[in-house]
Amino acid sequence: MRIKCTVSYDGSQFYGYQVQPGQRSVQGELEQALQEVHKGEFVRITASGRTDAGVHAMEQVFHFDTALQIPVDKWPVILNQKIGRDVAVLSAERVSEAFHARFDVNTKEYRYIVDRSAIAMPFRRHYTVHYPHRMNIEAMREAAVHLEGEHDFTSFSSAKTEVVDRVRIIDFIKIEELENELIFRVRGNGFLYNMVRIIAGTLLEVGNGKYQPEEIVEMIEAKDRNAAGKTAPAHGLYLWEVNY
Amino acid sequence: MRIKCTVSYDGSQFYGYQVQPGQRSVQGELEQALQEVHKGEFVRITASGRTDAGVHAMEQVFHFDTALQIPVDKWPVILNQKIGRDVAVLSAERVSEAFHARFDVNTKEYRYIVDRSAIAMPFRRHYTVHYPHRMNIEAMREAAVHLEGEHDFTSFSSAKTEVVDRVRIIDFIKIEELENELIFRVRGNGFLYNMVRIIAGTLLEVGNGKYQPEEIVEMIEAKDRNAAGKTAPAHGLYLWEVNY
Numbered sequence: 203m204r205i206k207c208t209v210s211y212d213g214s215q216f217y218g219y220q221v222q223p224g225q226r227s228v229q230g231e232l233e234q235a236l237q238e239v240h241k242g243e244f245v246r247i248t249a250s251g252r253t254d255a256g257v258h259a260m261e262q263v264f265h266f267d268t269a270l271q272i273p274v275d276k277w278p279v280i281l282n283q284k285i286g287r288d289v290a291v292l293s294a295e296r297v298s299e300a301f302h303a304r305f306d307v308n309t310k311e312y313r314y315i316v317d318r319s320a321i322a323m324p325f326r327r328h329y330t331v332h333y334p335h336r337m338n339i340e341a342m343r344e345a346a347v348h349l350e351g352e353h354d355f356t357s358f359s360s361a362k363t364e365v366v367d368r369v370r371i372i373d374f375i376k377i378e379e380l381e382n383e384l385i386f387r388v389r390g391n392g393f394l395y396n397m398v399r400i401i402a403g404t405l406l407e408v409g410n411g412k413y414q415p416e417e418i419v420e421m422i423e424a425k426d427r428n429a430a431g432k433t434a435p436a437h438g439l440y441l442w443e444v445n446y
Numbered sequence: 447m448r449i450k451c452t453v454s455y456d457g458s459q460f461y462g463y464q465v466q467p468g469q470r471s472v473q474g475e476l477e478q479a480l481q482e483v484h485k486g487e488f489v490r491i492t493a494s495g496r497t498d499a500g501v502h503a504m505e506q507v508f509h510f511d512t513a514l515q516i517p518v519d520k521w522p523v524i525l526n527q528k529i530g531r532d533v534a535v536l537s538a539e540r541v542s543e544a545f546h547a548r549f550d551v552n553t554k555e556y557r558y559i560v561d562r563s564a565i566a567m568p569f570r571r572h573y574t575v576h577y578p579h580r581m582n583i584e585a586m587r588e589a590a591v592h593l594e595g596e597h598d599f600t601s602f603s604s605a606k607t608e609v610v611d612r613v614r615i616i617d618f619i620k621i622e623e624l625e626n627e628l629i630f631r632v633r634g635n636g637f638l639y640n641m642v643r644i645i646a647g648t649l650l651e652v653g654n655g656k657y658q659p660e661e662i663v664e665m666i667e668a669k670d671r672n673a674a675g676k677t678a679p680a681h682g683l684y685l686w687e688v689n690y
Binding site: 278282287292325 | 535536569571
């Protein structure tokens with residue numbers, strides 16, 4: 203039977219989501235736990251997508267297949283006993299064999315969190331990017347509107363991106379202020395490698411006046427990574443939710 | 447001249463506030479930075495009090511004496527460049543030579559934070575204590591009232607406490623609920639070794655029904671550490687503010 207799980211993780215101590223030889227990864231942590239439960243038999247998990255080293259997940263989704271007759275609500279309890287405290291399986295449900303955690307994604311929301319305090323807060327150092335500079339938030343919101351909708355996001359993806367079709371739809375980019383933090387919420391139907399980090403980095407550079415909001419239009423048209431702004435650091439980024 | 451600073455720290459990676467041979471401490475981190483600024487001359491800092499290994503500080507206060515003619519608002523900037531990112535000097539002001547960070551304390555507020563989520567949240571694992579059990583919060587509040595006021599807190603201090611006069615005044619104990627977290631706020635004129643952690647641990651045991659609220663009265667009267675409840679873990683505790 204196929205089991206779908208949601209999992210939350212603090213990316214600080216992981217070398218990303220995907221298994222890397224000799225490195226601690228979220229996938230590796232979960233597969234090792236499943237292997238123990240299956241008495242040594244390897245069990246592959248499939249997630250909605252990868253996250254890079256240092257990137258967090260509030261709600262990542264993965265699926266796996268098992269022949270074990272375990273009540274579905276026991277899976278989080280069993281797995282959480284076997285994995286590090288920086289990962290937590292939040293829920294599990296039985297799904298049809300047709301369900302696929304990656305191919306069936308409808309939309310995803312990422313959030314990027316910036317600590318605007320003059321002095322970086324120690325408790326937030328792994329969970330936000332410190333950016334104490336003055337920012338024109340209205341200009342950032344104007345710029346964000348140009349990124350919404352269907353575009354070829356080549357300029358907003360890593361030059362290392364291998365995927366050929368780089369057209370994606372961004373449903374919205376919201377920029378919210380919460381106490382000393384600025385939160386970028388980006389929802390879309392799919393994301394290229396580094397896409398949210400380049401969007402956040404570029405919008406911050408609109409905020410500090412390096413770019414004008416209208417320049418976003420040219421950046422998109424250029425279809426060239428060099429046309430857009432900086433890639434913001436990984437540790438401010440969260441995969442926030444995955445919708446099917 | 448004497449400089450008074452406020453400092454915030456994430457206690458997770460420290461072996462407590464006070465210098466310990468061969469261990470990383472908050473005091474050691476700050477004194478090393480000051481020594482660099484003073485070109486190798488050792489500068490002693492004096493804090494409002496110690497915090498144990500794993501305990502955090504939202505606003506700890508310390509003072510030091512210096513002959514350097516540095517504008518007082520530059521001290522946080524200079525020190526923050528030389529200390530770990532898990533400590534941050536938030537502010538500095540010049541005070542009279544009569545000011546003493548420990549002896550002049552009027553009141554302190556500590557907070558103890560409990561994560562009540564069914565599944566421990568990865569992002570809060572170093573900053574809260576996970577306690578998913580059912581709790582009678584009204585009973586805890588009734589119990590807390592018995593601790594307020596002036597009492598001999600021998601039963602609520604570590605058996606290792608060396609100080610002889612264990613009479614302290616607790617101004618208030620507030621128990622607040624914020625989303626999935628429970629926050630104990632304890633303000634008083636002084637605190638014995640482990641006092642807030644034993645208060646939090648005992649109140650949690652009132653919450654789970656092990657003790658009745660009225661039993662707090664007998665616990666205080668016993669003047670015996672064994673009469674009170676458990677010592678709650680360090681990583682849920684914050685020195686929140688120090689008032690002069």
